[in-house]
Amino acid sequence: LRKAVDVPKRLQLALQDEGAMFRLCTHFQRKEDKNSDGGLTMDEFTHLFNQIDPDAPNEIIQEMFTLADTNQMGSVDTWEVMPIMHRMINHALHTRITEELRKAVVEIYEADINVTASLPSNN
Numbered sequence: 603l604r605k606a607v608d609v610p611k612r613l614q615l616a617l618q619d620e621g622a623m624f625r626l627c628t629h630f631q632r633k634e635d636k637n638s639d640g641g642l643t644m645d646e647f648t649h650l651f652n653q654i655d656p657d658a659p660n661e662i663i664q665e666m667f668t669l670a671d672t673n674q675m676g677s678v679d680t681w682e683v684m685p686i687m688h689r690m691i692n693h694a695l696h697t698r699i700t701e702e703l704r705k706a707v708v709e710i711y712e713a714d715i716n717v718t719a720s721l722p723s724n725n
Contacts, residue, residue, distance in 0.1 A: 609703075613694065613699070613703075616691060617692060623691075625710055626706065627684050630650050630683075631679075631680050641675070641677030642677055644676070648660070650683075654690045654702065655694065655697075655700075
């Protein structure tokens with residue numbers, strides 16, 4: 603029996619739990635960070651943003667990038683992306699959860715479910 607991942611519930615929890623939000627950000631960051639330098643450039647950040655909110659205008663995305671890039675290095679790391687991700691997920695929960703976001707959540711949490719399922723039970 604495979605337990606399905608409750609995506610909206612997981613996203614809701616990520617809004618309240620920094621650890622869960624960090625995992626989500628790290629997951630997307632790894633996928634988007636094409637040159638593996640640990641940061642996202644404006645282009646990489648835009649691509650990440652579009653996967654979660656495809657309707658966001660570029661001006662908004664640029665504004666968010668500038669906000670996130672607190673040290674003005676021209677790239678943002680996981681910690682800098684987290685507050686933005688928080689806003690994006692909150693927005694997604696009120697509008698729609700894209701297929702990319704759904705897939706990411708399932709990928710992250712199915713691993714957990716399978717690990718838990720394979721542990722010996724104590725009864």
